[in-house]
Amino acid sequence: MPIELQRIPGAPMAQAVHIRSHEFVADGSVEEGGADGGPSPHDLYDAALGACKALTVLWYARRKGLPVEDVKTVIERDASAERTGTYRLTARLQISGDLTDAQIAELETVAHKCPVHKLMTTVTTEINTSVERMA
Template sequence: MTIHIRQNALQGLQFTATANDHDLPIDMPPPQGDGPDPHDFFDTALGACKALTVTLYAQRKGIPLLSIDVDVQRDDADEKKGVYRLKAVLKLTGELTDEQREELLSVAGRCPIHKLMTQTDVQVSTELAAAA
């Protein structure tokens, strides 16, 4: 899969990412732009993965989860030192026992993006396309 990022205006800071035929705006945070910025999408990927993973698991196991909201809190104060902290807070709605709530919390900790961010050696290469 390829995600395409295109600049909206020459020399501007607003871009559009296209993934699976869906357009997503990319900008800089205020005062340079209106956001969301690339960090927001990184953090969003974690929260979205947790929400989807928990929902699918609950459906498969017959757990009476009605809805889930996920807040992802970022602490990037030490990012320049190599530490980027994310805290996901789950709000589960439904007639859930304490045991089911703990089970769903455990499942959220094993979502694919969480594993990707914490257990995988992600290798990134950057290259130039051939000149037109």
């Protein structure tokens, strides 16, 4: 199923993003010429990593019967060297529940294996782009 985006009428840059039955706004910051009406593409990229790590940990904990009560994920971005080829993300997962140190270590190992982490670090992504006249 494709992901579709359509410019929001009257907005300088904002896009309505449609994914399955979900809709939200993506926009550039005011400094970028947008209205900051939603997360930027970089924010969405970073959030994809955080969501994947949290969902992977929750899935694993449920599958293994680990007593995870809550997960809060914080993603910090360092884009200072992006233009020279390095984009740094730091992911910090805060997990509550009656867990041993060994279980916390096990969950950290699992968090490193989330599919988006793998996509960002070990998979070659090929992108084909075309520009067409709108019908």
